[in-house]
Amino acid sequence: MTAGYELEDKVLLAVDCIIFGFDNGDLKVLLVKRDFEPEKGKWSLIGGFLKKTETLDDAARRILHTLTGMHDIYMEQLYTWSEVERDPAERTISTSFYAIIDIKQHDKELIEHHNAKWFSLSNAPKLIFDHDQMLNKAIMRLRRRTSISPIGFGLLPEKFTMKQLQKLYEAILDRKVDKRNFINKIKSMDILVKLDEKDMSSSTKGSYLFMFDQEKYDAKQTKDFYLKIS
Amino acid sequence: MTAGYELEDKVLLAVDCIIFGFDNGDLKVLLVKRDFEPEKGKWSLIGGFLKKTETLDDAARRILHTLTGMHDIYMEQLYTWSEVERDPAERTISTSFYAIIDIKQHDKELIEHHNAKWFSLSNAPKLIFDHDQMLNKAIMRLRRRTSISPIGFGLLPEKFTMKQLQKLYEAILDRKVDKRNFINKIKSMDILVKLDEKDMSSSTKGSYLFMFDQEKYDAKQTKDFYLKIS
DNA sequence: GACTAAAAGTGTAATTTTAACATTTATTAT
């Protein structure tokens, strides 16, 4: 019993990771300076090649860890890119993944040691190959996803204010939202716990801190519920 | 200037097509009996391998044509599957594509000559490898897509009745929808033209035929408008 | 030619959701 696969072409399969970071109301993307040919020295997404012994998700995690030191980042598969000439050096197909993380929660030094750098979306450099397209598609997906189901876990400190949460949504959606409508919408979702504690750092009055209620959140996740921000 | 790719693993990259067909109120999927090892003789999605000289979309079109005789089918990329052991014969990654077509508009003989066969979703056989997962994911995507933006072109005869259109939505969403609400919703979308002609085949009264208004449809497509069926 | 049968066609009212909008409250620092 031989498989009839002998005559088929084999190709390089790459993985590219689009890591969005949220910091201080600003949405950024993590890029690396490429240290091998072709396009050595240019900025690119965080990428590498799939090994035979791992899944694409494994590869994405390994590559992200190798190039930035980050780990335990949940990434979601986005799209597989296969233009014949996308990498001029050799026929390479690439599957892109994306994630969004809280920049503050990840060790800046680790990232910088690995000559990766955060860029605001508005002034990211031109990227190699089709990486600009990948980035664009990821932004679109992130926005759509954000208006469909709640994000948040892992993107904010464990305890956060409503304002911080609102800023996060505003950064992703790239527009202002009405404070009262936003708070009402979030409340109606019933996935947050209001704490007795206040954050005093930004006003004399102080603002209440909230936490996600993991259990309630998970319960709703399954029913893929819908969040639309006015 | 040598590319630093020499040491990387190369893999087989497959394409699998999930072709949904709509016929007579029933949603079906097109499957083929596999004629090579492994799993020879079992039912599978319409699949084959990417060649070095083509994109994934090219490969999907070529494979679909080879196995079924169909052409000019627009397929959308769904997901790339990479479990290490998904194909026991050799390390193979597969990108799945899906499409939905009007069965009547495609030549049955051609399809049957190629030992492909339509199965109702409710009694499709068990498929090889991870093809059941692929099919499931495609169904989910199709449903979600259907409630987000209008489908229809190419899925119905050029002229069709409201009932046919409703049946199409019901087949995809797998539930009944209210006739009056459905018609109102569709009318409010303003992408159909009512003809003076009636279809007399299903009642003494006859029911008016409609056509899609391609121009209006295209205009709305760009603004990715939203259709939600009650 | 009246009646029956079968599917097509049609509208309204109640409810829910969304969107727009401005003032009061709490606290620290002066």
Added chain:
DNA sequence: ATAATAAATGTTAAAATTACACTTTTAGTC
């Protein structure tokens, strides 16, 4: 005591969604 600063809060109008049932048309039959 006052001023300054950001936090907290509720209402109303408009739009969208849902639930729901009777009338119309016409071919066929008695």
